[in-house]
Amino acid sequence: MARGKSRLWLIILILLLVLAGGGVFYLWPHLEGAPPEISLDKPVTHLGKSQQVFVKVSDSGRGLAWVKVSLVQKERKGVVLNQTFDAPGAPMAALKLAVNPLEMGMRQGPATLVVEARDRSWRNWFRGNQASKEFQVTVDTTPPRLASLSQIIRMNRGGTGLAVYTVDEDQAIHGVRVGDNLFAGWSPWPQRPKTKLCYFAYSDQTPQGANIDLWAQDKAGNKAVLPLNVRLKWKKFRSDVITLNDRFMNKVAARFASLIPSDRQTPLAKFLWVNQDLRKANNARIRAAAQPAQGFQLWEKGLARPLGAPRAGFGDRRTYVLNKEVVSRSVHLGVDLAHTERSPVKAVARGIVRFAGDMGIYGQAVILSHGQGVATLYGHMSQLNVKQGDEVKSGQTVGLSGMTGLALGDHLHFSVLVGGVYVNPTEWWDPHWIKDNILLRFSEAGMPLPTPPAGN
Template sequence: MRLKTLLQVLILFGIGLFGYWIYHSKIFETNPPEVKMMVRIGNEEKEVMPGANFWNPYRDMVLYMKDASGIRSYRIIAKSENGSILIDKQEAIVQRPEHLKVLLPKPNVMLKENEHIFYEIIVNDWSNSHFFSGNTTKLKFDFEVDTEAPLVRMVASSYKISYGGSALLIFKIEDKSTREVIVTNGTDQFKAFPFLQKGYYAVLIAWSIRNKIFNGTITAIDQAFNTKKVAIPIIKDPNVHYRFSKIKISDQFLNTKLDHLIDVIGERSPSSFSEPLEKFKYINELIRNKDENIIFRTTNASDYQGYLKPIHFNVFLPLKKAQVVGSFGDDRTYLYKDKKFSHSMHLGLDIANYKNAPILSTNAGEVLFTGLLGVYGNTVLIDHGMGLSSLYSHMSEFEVKAGDVINAYTEIGKTGQTGWAFGDHLHLGILVQGYPVRVAEWMDAKWIKSNITDVFLKAQNIIEGKK
């Protein structure tokens, strides 16, 4: 009796083990084949999702098939709008490859613009699941023929862009299926925002002070991956000069001014450095770089769906009767005993009035950030729309917090000397999608009128058909 019971247990165990093997075996796996349609764009490939799509038949399309049990067969069917079969390609694969790549066959007929072609892709694997019939993947595509590249037309723009400065561009893209708009200065990319009516875009673009050359272009890509790239028709002024400063660092400064800031930063102890010069480089280069990355990520991430009217920008005058005590774009080389040992670039304008002077945001916006940064000290970042942000640093106190939506001429805090500041002052920065630009332009009412306000007005009149 015991032997019989033991035998039954062994049989049940064997059946369970066999079932487990079947369930986990490639021979009986139940996952359908993975099938992707990719279109070749130069040296790249972009995935085309099933469903309605625009298609340029002059581009190669590739089917990628993948399955753990191997690909058994595939069938590609293409039909015209009236239901006639243009392609019916079938192939059985006896080698059982786990990966298979097939060029999508194209109809051997002349295709008209806007004509629809319907593809069905059927792929079977070598699994013995589903009573040995295997697993099947079916994909359907509705392709509308589109071979025409988008048309890009400039509507209005700033007269010129200066080295380190910014400009406003408003343009129109004529295409039935715009996928992506790329605006670049040759190095950095800028998001263009939908403006007023469908097909129109506005963008503030920067000529970063770190880029010696401005090679601005606008690229429009449609759903069929037809691409049009045009040069930005704007005068480039490279004849803006910035200071190159050589600053000598004394032993007294190295031994008295660094430890406190390192303690405030809190990442390392002053005693962890082997020498004072190492402390200086740590603050001036590593911490400064971390601060600037935080500033860039915060101001570059702001996004809007579009703008139904132009934005009015006031001049940025955060302090009354202020004096300039530090220049934008100052390229600073630090010397110790006449040897270069560190370098930085000043990406804002330092201005001062009296101690703990009130700071105004003369433009409305949303507060993106209030907090302590290493070199910049207590800092406020405000988004004013169209990718334009302002930065206020070294503050002694805040009057706003992140998330606040403020009106123009709101007091946001007081000047101070937090961070790496030697004397009470304000570090003012203006950023276009995260890139610092010439502050002087945005403090000049005439420049704003000519390069921003009048450009918005001209574009609005053109778009809305006004004289």
């Protein structure tokens, strides 16, 4: 009898242990202790009028139960989002939030973006694991203020303009916009950091009547635009007809044989690939190489005129004719200057070598950056004397003239770029143009000509 009783107790004990084990097995995942993880998809430092903030909250355990996002500024507090998640909870929430600090009664200045989250764990008496993260931001809903210090800016189609202006916010980006082209501005005067300058161009490709504005954008995304007072002279470009023949096209095909795709088989197809596809690719590479700029100005009195008798001019509209039919068109984006064969090609101003090597239709070429977005290109050379990264003095020989690339005789192809846009080089070596369009801009703004840093 006693034995039977103790066996019963043993069975009850085993049953209880099994139940407890099962309970632990069932309960354990519900009691996980990993809190939700909070992050911002893109760092947010400033909040403008209406800022998109991307918040990511995830929970690897039981899933999210609740997420709250608020903006806090001293005694002010605004709720951006307060969301609960139904069972079984969400493993992840990617929240695209529109934060409008003004509607929430926030003032300009520092604020804290607070993200709080809870998961569906049964820990903490069923309240779940809690996480919270704070992000320090600056509320700034006022656009930067722009003021032009320039009077009437006269410029030519295909030419360069200079604007001198002020921007009242330190960290804003700014410059000039001409149609679709955006030009970056610079602060070359350490003693007057709010005073800026921007070299810009009215590209020969820009249609008539494009808007020309100063623009600025601050860290919070607030934008300002101010029309510039520009009188544009609508310059007409020369037209040129080039008659093609097999001898010329075969010569081009032979010179670029290693580059021409194999599906271009006729002499004309090969020529068209060089004149159109390769030209386009080369110009894109040149624009990219010419664009990174240092904020200080390395040239002093405009750009020197390279030696040589003028041949083709800037903006020439070229029509290519084969058997009395127009087969191709191009625009000549520089000036051609012919001197004696293999004559020294000199840097037109102090500059930094951004490119030295083979540039397709421009042959052996050098690109120099002269600061504030102004750059020069030297093409068709037979020899290069500099390499990328070199700093060259004004008048230093960068190479020898030649006929590499798409050139029939020994000459220098010379281009000037402003903010990556080709401009008419003749303006830059004309002292009258420099006086009326560059020096006048500085004197009417009451600013000295920016001085280049000491060096060679």
